[in-house]
Amino acid sequence: MKYSRVFINSMAYELAPEVVSTSELESRLAPLYKKFRIPMGQLAALTGIHERRWWPKGHRLSDGALAAAHKAIDETGVDISDLGAVVYTGVCRDQHEPATACRIAAELGVSKNTAIYDISNACLGVLSGILDIANRIELGQIKAGLVVSCESARHIVDITIDKMLAEPTMQNFASSLATLTGGSGAVAVLLTDGSLNLKGDRQHQLLGASHLSAPQHYDLCQWGLEEAGPQLYREFMRTNGVALLKEGVELARHTWSHFLDQRSWLVEQVDKVICHQVGSSNRRNVLQALNIPEEKEFPTYRLLGNMGTVSLPVTAAMAHDQGFLKSGDQVSFLGIGSGLNCMMLGLKW
Numbered sequence: 001m002k003y004s005r006v007f008i009n010s011m012a013y014e015l016a017p018e019v020v021s022t023s024e025l026e027s028r029l030a031p032l033y034k035k036f037r038i039p040m041g042q043l044a045a046l047t048g049i050h051e052r053r054w055w056p057k058g059h060r061l062s063d064g065a066l067a068a069a070h071k072a073i074d075e076t077g078v079d080i081s082d083l084g085a086v087v088y089t090g091v092c093r094d095q096h097e098p099a100t101a102c103r104i105a106a107e108l109g110v111s112k113n114t115a116i117y118d119i120s121n122a123c124l125g126v127l128s129g130i131l132d133i134a135n136r137i138e139l140g141q142i143k144a145g146l147v148v149s150c151e152s153a154r155h156i157v158d159i160t161i162d163k164m165l166a167e168p169t170m171q172n173f174a175s176s177l178a179t180l181t182g183g184s185g186a187v188a189v190l191l192t193d194g195s196l197n198l199k200g201d202r203q204h205q206l207l208g209a210s211h212l213s214a215p216q217h218y219d220l221c222q223w224g225l226e227e228a229g230p231q232l233y234r235e236f237m238r239t240n241g242v243a244l245l246k247e248g249v250e251l252a253r254h255t256w257s258h259f260l261d262q263r264s265w266l267v268e269q270v271d272k273v274i275c276h277q278v279g280s281s282n283r284r285n286v287l288q289a290l291n292i293p294e295e296k297e298f299p300t301y302r303l304l305g306n307m308g309t310v311s312l313p314v315t316a317a318m319a320h321d322q323g324f325l326k327s328g329d330q331v332s333f334l335g336i337g338s339g340l341n342c343m344m345l346g347l348k349w
Contacts (some may be wrong), residue, residue: 001264005208006134007194008347009078011317012071013310016053016152016184017089025180032168043180052305054154054185062094062103064186065239066293069108072146072188077199080108082192083144085115085133089125090149091223091308093118104148107203112298115142121294124337125149125189125309127209127345133191134206144192151308153182156237158222163236171173177238178221181279183305187313202320205348210259212257213338214251218320220244221338245282249289255342256290259332263346267291271329272349274319277301277311286334298324323349 022044026033033040044050055064067087086108088101099118111117115136121128126149133145160179164172192223194203221244223237260267273292275283277300287294299309300321305316312335319325326349333345 001131001210003134003138003191005059005207006137007202008130008189008204008206009114009192009198009202010072010187010188011313011320012068012075012188012191013314014067014071015304015314016055016064018054018056018283020054020154021051022047022049023162023245024061025161026035026158029164032173035168036170036173043177045257046177046281047165047181048283048302049181049305050302052181052303055152056081056183057154059152060094061090061092061152062088062100062209065090065100065104065148065188066107068071068150068186068188069104069148070147072190073108075200076190078144078196081111082144082196083108083110083146085131085136085145086110087129087145087147088118088149089121089129089147089309090151091120091125094149095183101148106210121341122337122339123311124335124343126189126313126341127333127335128207128227128344129257130189130191131150131211131294137191138265143195147189148187148274149213149309150186151310152184153305153307154184154281159235160237173303175238175240178241178306179237181301181306182208183311185304185307185310185314187310187317189313207346207348208237208263209343209345210255210262211341211343212251212255214247215338215340217243217247218338220247220340245285246310248282248342249285251307251340252334252336253289255344256334259346265330265346269330270332271296272319272325273297273304273332273334274312274316274325275334277315278306286336290334319338320349
């Protein structure tokens with residue numbers, strides 16, 4: 001995939017307000033830790049995550065996405081009538097139908113000509129949304145589009161801890177660790193064809209993207225509903241962390257090679273990378289496999305955890321705000337999602 005007239009003009013975000021430390025979660029798991037003689041601090045030692053943020057109970061996901069969307073609109077001054085598409089891309093949604101994007105679009109006041117829909121692609125949802133809007137812009141169908149997402153980890157983490165205490169086995173402990181890394185936040189990404197008269201000077205050009213898949217590994221990480229009794233279902237999430245890391249890194253290696261060949265880039269010509277945020281072990285293994293020095297990557301997982309679709313764009317926005325990403329940098333966005341899918345985007349910052 002190559003693009004010649006697609007630009008990112010805003011990456012706005014909203015962080016959830018409640019800070020939840022890893023030690024707080026471990027305190028709730030004290031009976032399990034005692035049974036298996038697991039030392040306190042083990043979760044942070046394994047993941048590198050010391051805290052994450054959660055929304056208050058009852059928080060509506062579309063409210064988080066709207067807060068980020070309003071920031072993107074205020075930052076750029078984009079005319080709402082110029083938005084040709086509004087796409088919601090979170091794993092978490094307000095409901096099965098209609099699309100969560102519909103309430104967001106209604107509150108923004110978009111025109112009748114705006115395409116409104118949801119995209120689901122695990123932790124790669126926002127990247128998929130960016131490419132979907134980019135394709136519409138590249139084909140000349142629209143001048144601008146907005147990708148929004150909001151993730152919430154509170155509910156699934158609470159359910160997982162309850163299950164870990166009710167069924168205290170090492171197998172259950174191992175398959176639940178990844179869930180405990182979950183954080184919460186929201187993001188909005190505005191893309192345009194560069195022809196609109198916007199406020200500010202942010203105009204990061206999307207150059208191209210690569211996308212490879214390995215669907216035979218679809219069952220390594222699953223989040224869904226399971227039967228808990230007659231006409232009673234409950235959420236579950238389980239992850240085979242060891243296999244997911246191994247197969248994810250292998251897929252990333254092939255995608256990276258495809259990405260560099262397509263862009264005619266050498267690894268040394270990539271100035272900065274922004275990765276999906278999973279934890280310290282994932283970061284170390286991915287960067288080593290792709291031969292990327294750690295100083296070229298900007299981590300946020302230590303204080304934000306894994307915010308699913310929101311992690312990578314929020315990290316990019318923070319890296320921009322803190323001066324890590326500089327104008328003219330050749331930047332790559334790197335993401336691996338359950339499925340397995342791997343996406344890599346190239347940008348001129």
